[in-house]
Amino acid sequence: MSITYLEAIRLAQQEALASDPRVFLYGQDIGAFGGAFKATKGLHEAFPGRVIDAPISEDAMVGMAIGAAIEGMRPIIEMQFADFSSVGFNQIVNNAGTQFYRTDVPCPITVRLPSGGTPGSGPFHSQSLDSIYAHYPGLVILTPATVEDAYTMLLEAVQIDDPTLFCEHKYLYYHLKADALPDEALPVGRARIARPGIHATVVAYSAMVHESLRAAEELAAEGWQIEVVDLRSVKPMDTDTILGSVARTGRLLAVGETFPWGGATAEVISRVASEGFHLLDAPPQRLNSKDTPIPYHPNLWKVHRPTAQTIASSLRQLLRY
Amino acid sequence: MCYGRFRNVATDGLRPPAPPPPTNHSILTTRTHARILEGQTVIVPGTDLTGAFRDQYTRTYRHMLLARVLEDRLAAVYRAGGKIVGGVYVGRGQEAFSAALGVQLRKGHDVYGPLIRDQAGRIAFGEPILDAIRTYLGSIKGPMRGRDGNIHRGRPREGMPPMISHLGSFTAVINGMLMARRLQGREAERAVGGTGIGDGGLSTGAFHEALNQAAVERLPLVVAVANNQYAYSTPTSRQFACHDLIDRARGYGVRGQVVDGTDLAACLKAFTDAVQRARAGEGPQVVIGKLLRLSGHGEHDDASYVDPALRKGQAGRDCLEVAQTFLLDQDWATAAELSAWQREAESEVDAAFAIVYREALPDPYQESWQALSRADLVEGSSHAGPEL
């Protein structure tokens, strides 16, 4: 059996619906149609009344989820693309994100954000919004990079009593495959060493983990052993694992697909600079997408975001220092 | 705080006793009937003036009165300085419209999403005035414990979540609370969700999305649209271009009514009908109240931009005065009773303030500074802001 990242997401939702009567799914075209990416295929039939088509109203979709959560439900909202969650942004950051702090009543909603670039998707179907949401208090931001994490972390997202943004990467939907789904997983908030090494640390998450692994492979041929840390969740961020890795390697490159101003990679650098300055043998580096909207044509798109090649060349510079 | 022509019930004398009462309370005298009808959009004939209506009217009036007395006090404390920071936002002139919805809803059964000018509706729904005072003063015994203030208060677990400031975004939350009951197989309980919006909030995309959503799902939602002629300083002519707001309801496939929001009898009739229809499964209901904000946007605002003609017109009537006249005319209350109720409201407010003044204010050293309920997912302290 071979399970894709997308299939893992579908199976996790099936499992959540089957095991927890509080769970329901709400999003555009997710009912009989099975979703724009088919992440809910068959669930409408299997769970009548619990997989609900929404009007094109991202604000009201999230608002509805918040109200349902107050009344004891565990909604999973599917944004058709992460980009469109900007229309529901207010509900996510100001309503869901503030509710527990203001009222002591948790707000257990899960918002699925099909994120990141694929060739030809253009400026409005390619964005990664993990960093902008991570900026706000009261939210948990999950960024799974593997089929296994896509499955277990989505199930965990539903269990978390706080608003959780599940940033699933569209590029990984069909590219990534696993033989079986896991029974066990690291807890949310713990990073994973995706590849051990001694010469430099790459901290990455989501699709960038795979670009980083390819870069590490390339550098291995040149004799460098690169450690790749998969953050798994951008918030909370596992600073201990990052610092532990930097303690071993003395060199840090943080890689993310979001726009370059601020964000998760800047957060990694800032934490290591302030808490692990003495561990560093070279100035810590970061690599993000270019500071333009995400271009449509593959010729432009492929160099807009970090790739194995640009990560490898950043690493070479870092190792030369 | 109050315009010259509006009598302040707290200070002004009350009307002379009404003429001899009609012998049968179940029908209006022709004289009274005709007078009530003046300028009203929804027709009062057919209003049940039996004991039950009298009882509801009187009860609602007393909620309105308590709200007015409470808000006058909050405004005075704010103006005196020191105790209330941020601002005070009152529902002066909107008490009838607000309370007429709140009084239809049963706490513990229905859902209520009060907005900025719904103090009267909150009292009618059953929110203790202590919650209001504690939230304004920041008492740690209040529902918001100094973490949020003034009108941003509520108790989600009691069917009354707190609004966020962002206008329009509350309605979908009420939809969700109703949707949850459907998904839980509890529709037979026939719970209703009531909420409010202003003529300004009506222009938000969020409100549009939510009302459309409620209509698509046929949720038992009752929306009280308080058309108080201004959104802060912006008149309705800069807010919408449709001839009548009732057209909006039609556009959503939702039933709408327009009432004279200064007339408690008309408001009660409209909301009784709307809530009954929502309970019966007829889908969302919109009630538009024509009235005037008889205050500034907040107590910091002198409302000098309000058109004086509006103040003199039907919408500019003070709903509390209108109700007092009605009570006297119907002989449902004597002037002495009205005065006694006024005094009761004042002492209730006095007593509540006295309690809250003794309560502790939030202590930054005791504060958890935790925005997640899952403590294990909270970022380590060195990434979470300054140490105290």
Ligand SMILES: Cc1ncc(C[n+]2csc(CCOP(=O)(O)OP(=O)(O)O)c2C)c(N)n1
């Ligand atoms: C989305 C949003 N934009 C702006 C504001 C600032 N604001 C607060 S109240 C208000 C006026 C609201 O007018 P209306 O909805 O008519 O209610 P009213 O104050 O008249 O009761 C404005 C502009 C806000 N709270 N939310």
